[in-house]
Structures are given as structure tokens and as C-alpha cells.
Amino acid sequence: MADSALFQRAELPRPNFSEADATSLLSDMYGFNGPIRELGSQQDRNYLIDTGPERFVLKICRAEYAGDELEAQNEAMRHLAQCGLDLRVPELIPALTGEEILSVKVNGEDCRARVLTYLDGEPLTRHKHLAPDVVAAFGDVAAAVALGLRDFSHPGLERNLQWDLRRAGPVALHLLKSVTDHKRRDQIAKAMILAVKHIQPLAASLRIQPIHHDITDDNVVSRRNANGRLVPDGVIDFGDILNGWLVADLAVTCTALLHHADGDPFYILPAVTAFHERYPLTKEELMALWPLIVARSGVLVASTEQQLAIDPDNEYVIGNAAHEREMFEVATSAPFSLMETAILKAAGFELTGPELVFAHPLLPGITPDQMRLTDLSVTSPDLVRDNWADQEIDWKLLARAAAETGIASTRYGEYRLSYTRTLSATAPATFALHIDICLPAATEAVAPFDATIIRDGHHLILSSQNVSLHLDGIDCGLDDGTAVNAGDSIGVVAGAAGGIGGLRVQLCRDPDLVPPLFAKPHQSEVWRKICPSPSLMLGVGVDAPDLQSEALLVRRQKSFAKPQKNYYAEPPQIERGWKEHMFDVQGRSYLDMVNNVTILGHGHPKLAAAAGRQWAMLNTNSRFHYAAVAEFSDRLAALAPDGLDIVFLVNSGSEAVDLALRLAWAHSGHRNIVSLLEAYHGWTVASDAVSTSIADNPRALETRPVWVHPVLSPNTYRGKFRGDNATEGYVTAVEEKLAEIGESGQGLAGFIAESVYGNAGGIPLPAGYLQQVYASIRKRGGLCIADEVQVGYGRLGHHFWGFEQQGVVPDIITTAKGMGNGQPLGAVITRRDIADSLEKEGYFFSSSGGSPVSCVVGMTVLDIMADEKLQQNARDVGDHLKRRLEALGQRFPLVGAVHGMGLYLGLEFVRDRETLEPATDETANICVRLLDLGVIMQPTGDHLNVLKIKPPLCFTAESADFFADMLEKVLSEGW
Structure with missing residues (x-):
């Protein structure tokens, strides 16, 4: 076919074929009836019909496309279906006459019609973001199709199409006449000249075979796996199949990926690696790949301009125009030498250039x-x-x-x-x-x-x-x-x-x-x-040392106990922090959304100076007499309600809970403790015993000692009793458990619970719950322990202690986490009579609990919290962030609820708002995507479907908006 005929075909509009025409044809010639809608196409007409049990696609093309070209497409689909590939391809449906290709005349136009089965699934084009494993799977699909077509032949493959990248130069030159924007026309012309210049020396070495030539995100269908990730598993639209350069097939796929790339040309590399692993390419083919991508993107943009000029109402072309411009912008943003090197590296080629020889040093006078x-x-x-x-x-x-x-x-x-x-x-x-x-x-x-x-x-x-x-x-x-x-x-x-x-x-x-x-x-x-x-x-070594992040991770895994997990499968190496920001060794900044340990933020200079001064003077144990332990104990007691005026200093929340339980046992003379299901209180033997979170211990419910009596967790969102009137049901559950203990003839030591349901993401306890439960516990001689380790110490913003929200005063408060801003520090605050009960069991001693350094750190934390009004900041910024998150819940069904207050919030993801099926896999994938976007976040809760939001209290409104914006980006673009 001469170039003139090629260009004439390129200028064809879609057939003048309406939905009514399609309905009539499908009914008369195929016996198909049902709802019908147009799918869109560049130059064809495609209609989807739903017959009830099945769905089919009617494809209408102009008669200028020869019959043998359509037969080649049909035979290629049959061929691939028989290749044993794990891929779905459409199946041809003959008309009632037995014909597979119908010649029809509609509105004075000669057309050809075919019907194919419709492949269910999601086209990748609907998702702005495709994860690296999905990009790789996309490349693997392209390779599988190319490999399957390698031994296919048909006369109809010898075609002259505008999409054939062997003709990209003359095609672009012709299409540029339709580009009315002079700046864009010049950009396309320049890019095409450079691309052709790079392709020409390699052209003779590029293999030719049958290729699909349109493995794009429009034409690859995917289904979701058990983890909620898209898995490409189907290929449609064989309209551009021809004999062409093998590597051009990959170029088409990679070009389509560029509008998902957020401006990053390296985004395509997993697809290159996957294609090359299944169907190895030569070095010359890989060297030609990026120039072909540039050429493809240039032809796409120019072709769209031409098609809109002749068919301005084509919604399919209009919808793709922005994507194609983005492809072109990304393709032309990267130097050819950079991408050639990156592609060769992705395919496993050694990157060695000519040896550089320097006969003289640049600065001969420097040693x-x-x-x-x-x-x-x-x-x-x-x-x-x-x-x-x-x-x-x-x-x-x-x-x-x-x-x-x-x-x-x-x-x-x-x-x-x-x-x-x-x-x-x-x-x-x-x-x-x-x-x-x-x-x-x-x-x-x-x-x-x-x-x-x-x-x-x-x-x-x-x-x-x-x-x-x-x-x-x-x-x-x-x-x-x-x-x-x-x-x-x-x-x-x-x-x-x-x-x-x-x-x-x-x-x-x-x-x-x-x-x-x-x-x-x-x-x-x-x-x-x-x-x-x-x-x-x-002649002077000026290189920085190579980073050792991977080697360090291997060392960690070799010598650091496996149960002490690390965040992320491929964790960044974090070595610095400032306020609510953390920095890895490559200079990447991350917004820290999980670090309730560093309540002030990272790297506070006043705290560092105070700790350094005390380290330089003295650090010993609390049996010695020094000012800091008295001063800090006084300040902690002053923060507690009246009557709670005795302080024990320890090193962690686990130790604090452990000691609180010992106090309850000693004071009551009994062992039985009532706790809540799905709670977490620590890792010591005693604190673990009252923890029943299966996320932290999958066998938690099987391994409770006989003295632990868990009751229904008062989860008003997904618990047995929900909504505003849930209090009675949950209180009754406690009463029944207390009655059960009483009937056994045993006494009660106490009740332990977080004042806000922290493990589930900060769900408030039902109104009046603790008032009624505390009264019942005390009536039976037990003590009430408020675990404030996670939720207390100003984090809620509206309250310093979580129990204030319930209008109660506990007998024992446990606190830790942010008390030391990372310095091991915890405390138990109680009444004197309770503290004195421990005397009969002997003295209490913690080697470093209440050390001078810990006490100075603790006091400095309180000073800074007051000076910088961090509790007020937690209230104001937390309220702002919660409003932002609730707005996302109005838009995205995956957001089931927003729990909590202040800077202790929980965002719960569900697959169904009625059944509340946890979106566990989606939550994990969202966290990985957020890391890519510069946010550190981890799943939590028994179903690992909650984002527990607990950043440093210096967290700004600007940071809150960034987090909400990134979350919106993930929810809208995919993960």
C-alpha cells in the first residue's frame, strides 16, 4: 500500500453507525437482544450488548479495511487461545448465517461487522496508579502475546498502518499538518527527529514478527486477586495486529504506562524486566526501545489532533487526549542516554562504557x-x-x-x-x-x-x-x-x-x-x-562512601530477634528526624504519622540539651537521693486527679501495666482481673496475659491464664452492640462476668481497660460505660486501672487523660510512650494505701526507672508541652484532620469510619459498609503506597484494617493537609 493510501486511511472518521443500527443488526443477524451501549474507539464503532446470561461486543469498521486483515485478527485470537497461555482472549461469534465477518451497508456506507465475546474485568486505564508488580505483570502479558504470535502467520498481517512504528517518521510528518498549536507541533517535530535519528542505525537489527501492536491499558483487562491487587489476565482489540518490529510491541505497552507514571520515566522499568524475562530481547532492541517510545507518543498526540479535526465529537478520542499528552511529556522529559542505560540495566546487561583515560589531573597543583x-x-x-x-x-x-x-x-x-x-x-x-x-x-x-x-x-x-x-x-x-x-x-x-x-x-x-x-x-x-x-x-578521592542499607538489613535479620519486626518489606533506612518528619539516608523525607513515642517531635533541641547536660553530670538509680526524681514525681502527681498522689517510675508501658496488676493483687489479696477482648497492654508476662489482641498474638484467646476474664470489647462500630444505645449491652456483659466470678467463690482484684479503645483506632467507649463498670468493680472490692499508655498525656487534645472523657477517676493510672519522647520512661500513679500494699510483698526496684536522666527528660517534655501548647495543638489540628478524613469518607466507600479525637485518630477501611468486612489487604497496600508518597503509616487493629493516626503533637495543619491529600490521592488513583 502506498503512503498516500496509508494517509487516506488515517484520515477516516468512524462509521456513521448508531445504537439503533447496532440493535437492529444484532437482533436480525445474531439473534441477540438486550441493553446496548457504545464503548468508544478511534476509528471504529464498538457496542456492548448484554443479553442476560452473556455479554458480547459488536465491532464495526469501514470497508477500507480489507477482509484478509480482519481474518488475520480472527485467526490470531484463535491461535493465542490454543497456545496454552494463561490469558483470556475474545472468542469470535458467527452470525446466524455462519459468517464470521458480515459486509453491511448502513447510511450509505460500506462496513464490516463482527461479534466477539466480552471479557469481564477492569481495563487498567481506569486506574491512575499501577503498583510496580502490576506494571511488571502488564509487561509480562505483552511478552506472552508476542511469544504466542511468534509462529503465527497470515497474509493479512502485511499491512500498512499509521501505527506501524517502522513508518513513524513519515506518518508523524503527515500528521503534523493537523497540529494547530505551533509550540506543540515544534515539540513533536523535534522529538520525532531525535527518535528517528536514534532508531535508524539500529533498524536493520530489529527482529520482525507478528505483533499485537496495541497492548495498552485500554486493551488489557484485569481481575483482582485475593489481596485486592489487579492482575492483568486478558487481551482485547487485535485491530492493529501486523508484521512489525518485536520491540515495538513493548514500546506501545511502555508508552501507555507513561500516563500512570506521575512524571517518572523509570516507572516503565518493571514492565521491561518482565518482558525481557519471558521473551529476551537483544541489546540492539533494548537500545531502540526508548526512541520507539518517544516516536509512539509523538504519533499518538499528532494523530489525536488529526482525528479531532475530522471527528470532533468522538468522546473516546477526547477522553484519551490528556493521557496521550502526558505520555508525550514524560517521554520527552528524559535524555535518550539516560533511558537507554536504565533499560539495559533493567534487562540485566552490564553497564560498561569506554574506559576513561585522563592524561593529566585537572588541578595539577593539588595533592x-x-x-x-x-x-x-x-x-x-x-x-x-x-x-x-x-x-x-x-x-x-x-x-x-x-x-x-x-x-x-x-x-x-x-x-x-x-x-x-x-x-x-x-x-x-x-x-x-x-x-x-x-x-x-x-x-x-x-x-x-x-x-x-x-x-x-x-x-x-x-x-x-x-x-x-x-x-x-x-x-x-x-x-x-x-x-x-x-x-x-x-x-x-x-x-x-x-x-x-x-x-x-x-x-x-x-x-x-x-x-x-x-x-x-x-x-x-x-x-x-x-x-x-x-x-x-x-587524582584525589572525592567519593562519598556507598550506602549499606541492604547489607545492614541482612545483618539485622541475622542477629536481631525475628519477633522484633520492622516496618515494611523493603524498609527505608531512617537515620534522622525533625519535628514530625523523618529522613532516610538518601535524603527522602517522610511524614511520621505513627510515632506516638516522640510526643514532642524528633530532634527537639531543648530536650537534647537537657538530656546531654544530665548525662554529663550523673545518671544512676533511684535509690540515690537527687532532686530530679522528687521534682518529676511531684509534677506527675499534680497532673493526676486528687487522691492519686503516689508515683512509681518505670521504663515502659508494659512495665507500668505489669506493676499496676501487681498492685491490684497485693491490695485486694485476689488474682482475678477483668479485661477487654481485642485489647493490647504490653509484652511482660502479666501485661500480655490481659492482652487479647489477635493482631499482636494470634493465639491470644487460647492462652489466657485462669485469672484473666475477658469481656466483650465495647466497640460501638463493629461490636455486638452498636450505636448510641450500646452502653447497656456492654455493661451487662461485665456484670455477667463479675457474677460468674462471684459464683465460683473467688474474689476480684480489678478491672483494666484503655480509657479510649486505642487498639481499634481510638473508638470512644460508650457514654457512661466506665462510670457503671467502675462502680460495679469497686462494689466487689476490685481496683480500676486506666491504661493511658497510648491515649493519654495530652494526645486527645480535648483531655489530658482519656478517662476524663468518661467522667471517672481510676484507682491506678498507667502511662508511658510520649512521657520520655523516646527515652524509656513510664509511670504508675495511684493512691498511697494502694502503693503501700506492695510493701508486704517486698520492696520495688527498677534499675533505671526514675534515673536522673529519665526524670530530667520527663520534666523537660512537660515543660515543652506547656511552652509550645502541644495539647491545644493536638485539639485544633486533630479536629481539622478529622474533618478532612470524614470528608474523604463521604467520597470513598472504602472508608468505613473515622474514630478518635485530637491526634489519636483511627481510619477504618471496610469492603462493605453493611457487613463491615475488613479491607485488610487493601489497607496493607494503601500503607505501601503512602510510603511511596512520603508518609509513614501502618495497619493496626485485630483485622489490620485501621490506620491508627498518632503523629507527634507538634503536628501542623499543613502536615495534616498533606496527609489527607496523599490519602485522597491513593484512594482516587489506586494502590
């Missing part, structure tokens, strides 16, 4: 012992408090080092903390691809290799065939285009005579590329192949 390297990493001791947020901090620290030693340099390959960005959905570019050197002005610089001088303002480039050297800060008297030999002087370091000058140095293997100074962490390995270290060229 290794003169150079001082400046640490600007996440763990740098020179980065304190938030000075890393100062945009000039790197230069300030470098200049300070140079002033002390004469010559100082930053480090190549270092992840710089100063380039982090808090509250960012994407990881910032923190990996240094260059170095900056502070050294005496007028220091001579020479050409390390034969090169041509390129002047760009103050920027100087030494360009050769294999590498270019980019320099800033050189006074160079050479003209643009001057050829220099290795060892020739190229100038001197700029700066005032006798002063210090600054020199920026960067190498790049791609002479046509102006490289960035920094790379994103996930792209750093590839970028460092393109922009290698200047150490060899300088």
Missing part, C-alpha cells in the same frame, strides 16, 4: 593530603536542628572547611540532606553528580584530555568523543571552539587575589547532554554511569 572532604550527608554532624533547610548551608560548611584547611571539597555520589523537601509526594533529587571545591583563587587548571572548548557564558565545557567536562568558576581566556591537548592550561580558578575561589566539576559520558547536578535516588545508579566520579581525573 590528596591537601583536600578535606566535607560531609553533607543525612548523618553529617555539622547538620544540626534544621540548618539543613538553609539553601546556602552546603556552601557555608564548605567555605568553613576551606577556611580551616585551605582546600575543601564536597563529595561525589553523596545524598545531600540540604536538598530534601518535606511534605513532598515525590523523592527530591539529592544525589550529587558533581563536586564543588573551595580552593585558592588563581589555582591553575589544565585539560585532562584532548578536547574542544565550548563557552556558554561562565560555564565552560571540554568536549571530546567519549566524555565532556563541565566546569564553573574558571577564568578562561580561550575562545569557543578552541582545540586543546591534554595538559594544556585552560585557565585559573576565579576569585580575588589571595582569596578563596569556588570550582564546580562534573563529568558526563554523553557529550550532547547538559546533565543535572543532582539525581533522584531511584535514578542515581543509572546517572552515575552517565556522570562518573571525577576522582580519577583529579
